[in-house]
Amino acid sequence: MNEQPNLLGEFLRARRELVTPEEAGIPVRGVRRVPGLRREEVAMLAGISADYYLRLERGRDRRPSLQVLEALAGVLRLDDDTRAHLFGLAAARPRRTRRRHRETVPPSTARFVELLPVPAFVEGRHLDVLTANPLAAALSPRLITGGNRLRDVFLDPAEQSLFPDWEGAAAALVAGFREAVGTDTDDPRCVELVGELSLASPLFRRLWARHDVRPRGSATVLFRHPQVGDLTLSREKLHITDTDGMMLVAFHPVPGTRDAERLALLGATTAAGR
Incomplete structure (x- = not known):
């Protein structure tokens, strides 16, 4: 029988290393x-024994009380999203080994994406691109069915050049991926991606080790597009009902702005080339 991964202990160790004594x-x-706080310092500040905290980090105790979790969240300076992730790790139950399953976009959703007048695609739980419209591919040639946002952003220099703040975009992507997979980091697809990217990208390896968590949601994104120049677009991420973590992702400009004009130009160029 395989030993369950020590997700709670890994999280606690990573997060205490990010908090300075000051x-x-x-x-x-x-x-x-x-780096960061020592184990005994975390224990002292949380009001628990150093021995008990050591047991938590080493996975010998995986069911701390709510009071202990609240104290640790305070000491580790967790925001609301990361605090919720901590509580989820502590509540996780042992799981059977999962078989990989194919994610299938609902046909009505695929038709809707095709009809949208803005760049749009469907993102799977592991940030795979499951379907995309032509304007999404015009925004980035990597936004096509079969792509993966993690692989593209960390391994493809052309994709990286689209983002003036590439490292910031990469950090947000990893934090969103952690939120999406939750406690299922032993899922075969997750193991494959994390292993591949950890070997190929020192930045990914460093960001993954931080255990940052951020919901996949709305944001403002600046693109440096090779054809139309800088584009500032609002990004919406909407959960698709009755799916296992699929999200509809769409980029749209503020009407009447230079960004709207440039996106319209990109759309016209795309339509002319079809």
Whole structure:
């Protein structure tokens, strides 16, 4: 029988390494050999024994009380989304090994995406592009069925050049991926992606180790497009009902702006080339 991954312990260790002693109100004397807080410092600030906290990090105790979780969330300076992730890790139950299943976009959703007058695509739980309209492919040639947003953003220089703040976009993508997979990091598809990208991209490896969590939602995105120049677009991500984590992603400009004109030009160019 395979041992269950120690997700809670990995999370606690990663997050305490991100909190400085100064942020926690701990005086620093001499040279510290560890990044962030020591285990015994977290335990002291949370009001629990150092031995108990060690058991949590090493996976020997995986069911801390709500009171302990609240105390740890405060010490680790977690925001609401990351706090919810912590509670989810503590509540996770052992799972059977999952078989990979194919994600299928509902036909009505695929037709809707095709009809939208803005760049739009459907994103799977592991950030696979499941379907996309022509304007999405015009915005980025990687936004086509069969692509994967993680692979493209971390491994494709052409995709990276679309984002002036590439590292910021990459960090947000990884945090959204963590939120999407939740406690299912042993899912075969997740294991495959994380393993591949950890080997190929030092930036991905560093961001994944942080255990940042951010919901996949609305945002403003700046693109540096090779044909029409800079485009600032609003991004919407909407859950598709009756699916396992699929989201409709659409980019749209503020009407009457230069961005709207440039997106219209891109659309006209795309239509002329079809």
